[in-house]
Amino acid sequence: MAQYPFSEIEKKWQTHWAETGLYKVLENPQKPKYYVLDMFPYPSGTGLHVGHPLGYIASDIVSRYKRLKGFNVLHPMGYDAFGLPAEQYAIQTSQHPAKTTAANIETFRRQLDLMGFSFDWSREVRTCEPEYYRWTQWIFGQFFNHWYDKAAEKARPTSELERHFSLHGNSGINAACSEPMQFTAAEWNVLSPKMKSDILNNYRLAFIDFTTVNWCQELGCVLANEEVVNHPEKGPVSERGGYPVVRKKMKQWSLRITAYADRLLKGLDTLEWSDSIKEIQRNWIGRSEGAEIQFTVESLQSTVGEIAAITVFTTRPDTLFGAPFVVLAPEYEGLGTLCSDEQREAVMTYAESAKNRSEIDRMADTRKTGVFTGAYAKHPFTEKPIPVWVSDYVLAGYGTGAIMAVPAHDERDFEFAKAFKLPIVPVIKPENKNLLEPLKEAFSAKDGICFNSDFLDGLAVKSAIQKAIEKVENKGLGKRKVNYKLREAGFGRQRYWGEPFPIVFDSNQIPHLINDLPVELPKVESYKPTGTGESPLAGVKEWVEVDLEDGPGLRETDTMPGWAGSSWYFLRYIDPGNSETFAGQTTINYWKQVDLYVGGSEHATGHLLYSRFWTKFLFDLGYLSVDEPFKKLVNQGMIMGEDGQKMSKRWGNVVNPDDVCTQYGADTLRMYEMFLGPLTDSKPWNTNGIEGVSRFLSKFWRLFEQEELFSLTDETPSKYELKILHKTIKKITGDIEQMSFNTAVSAFMVATNELGALQCKKRAVLEPLIILIAPFAPHIAEELWQKGGHKESVHLATWPVWDEQHLVETHFEYPISINGKTRTVIAFDLNADAKEIEATVLTDATVQRWMEGKPMKKFILVKGRIINVVV
């Protein structure tokens, strides 16, 4: 018989498990809980290829293992069902995205079922279902109704904020907000409702922002930076279609994620995530400590009026005395009023062209351009006037949009100074060494000594930074400041297939939250972009226009982005049927957080950051007891095509798991994917290789057969058989704990080969082996278990424990090295006396030959490891 009857038994058990609800899980305070989660898939039209289930197999093995170890395991699955591709497909085929999405989900489910996963499907979620997205909308509403109190380091209700404003204005409020502002209670109380609303918008965690976006007229929508490419002649164009893209300010809903920047950064230290993902998030958040320093504007050459002071941000206040000029971003607020009349035209022309250059273009081009504004700022310490320039190498969105240039110690400032022949003033030198002038490049090292710097002279950079900040603060010239690269998260899309906002604008343009949820997505005739920058929903008059208590209102017609639903889905699995709240308190307190999360690393700065953000927010509101969603994260690698290229239709190298299951069975597919190599590595698929695993499973099956009939005996196992069993239990247990599944599979092969050679058919040895392999190959294990006479599922059995006593060795074959080179092997009792061993070794013929009569210098004996004779 070639292969064991996998197709028959796999189908049988899959049906049986589903019918008996084997993987259904409920809260059980008697058992420790374990929550294993996979990143839920986006149900594309192409279905799964063998690369997709890699992570699912790994997490399924852990889930099954943990159950056998006595844990109450939550292992759910669902679908990230809103999003652009579905909408695009709907437009092309004139079908409703709900319909195509449902069809795709069906395909996914069929494929997933083939592989024998132990998901609790009763907990399935789909982000596009009203019963799910009503809670996405509800969480959005919470963001809308809260602000971030920096003093308390938590989110608080805006109702409290309004009360405070009416009593004290905004004094005493330390909030995360878009624009700094100051007002008294008297001022607040006389404001119009619209103005109050605008001010609250400045504080809300979900707020309306006017941001510069990439607008593509032809496609009628906003594009992400990575969807815009630079055309040599046409300039910025859309990646798809090559249509022109312009930068345009548009109204966008945003989430104030920057309020949580510091906590998002600090929280990383508590997580068992890979260093690389943590590092990516750290870089993305981009915390830098420094100071904001004011430079008063000196020149009064402008006829329009002037800005009193320019505030710059620097991480190197120690280089203050090396700042011969100041540079502003082209978007700098009030640039036109700052510059001198003679320079105004040149400045504005430059600023305009810079603004229209795409981000990509500006970044790619590191040649320095710029214009002198005609204005001068007073250096805060030397009090000398220094020129103010404008250049697009200064980013408007970071810090204050203005810098003090220190060309001698900053690469970019150096390039700029060289390009415009501006002075380069060195103020930091290496210890015990002088700088060679003129400088060939900026000396940006942070281990130098200050000179030419007045009160900083002789100080090391580190202490000079502290001293400079103190001085700046004491003299009232600025303050210590921490800056983040992290930007607010744009939360609106001009698209149909997403969650509608629970927002209505009244006739004064004041946004009001709708509390009657869900706000359902209306059925529409056309999903096509409108071309006006509005979502297709804007065309559905009967939906958009609503009656409010005091007049007509208009619904928000943007929808939420793809990441909205995925930012909290792990919480819904905990209590998927709850119609009172997103998840009930007792269930949340039981399951707490995801213990193991398996998924791709491509979500490092998107989903994984947003989920942490939403979790911290809901934690602040008291709904969660932990403020990190995913305790341990493992990123599975990619499975490449046989040709070493990425698996895709384009290369024709896609392997479909359905085909593999048909030909070899799900158990073989599961074990082979694990056998390919370490889970986290990328590795190529190899069709020949799968034969080896298939052969192994057949061999494993035959281990239980005598003359092709199932046979287990009750004979007492030999010492050697017990040793094989217990060493395997130990190895498999350790490997699963370390998620080293490839070596676990090889350990099964070794055990099977060894027991096969012994013709061992003993129940006491083989039955524990069935439990060990059950997480990897659940079908074959269940069949053999049942054949062995068990009525209950093997997946409800108890994980075997190894006994060291069976692993104790009495002898060891010591490799004997002479001067570090292995020359022979001699066996000794492990309890043998060191002196005796030494004597025996030295009289050994081979040892003597290699010692060539030279005297022994040293005798090294590492018990159970090696013997080395040094001559």
Added chain:
RNA sequence: GCCCGGGUGGCGGAAUAGGUAGACGCGCAGGACUUAAAAUCCUGUUGUCAGCAAUGGCAGUACGGGUUCGAUUCCCGUCCCGGGCACCA
């Protein structure tokens, strides 16, 4: 440019509190069973040199140094590959 990973047979990969490098599988070669094939099983398989052979010598974990009785593992330098960030002051 900067920051993370990583370079081990023909291939996927084992082995690092420093201790017999190449487990396991694929591929390849040879053999057994068979009328034959499939399936299964057995043997060999890092390179090189010596030998009819059993066997043995030497070299060998990207490259060059270092520490050590002993280095794939630790340290320094170089090269290459993968990933991330990229004018973030």
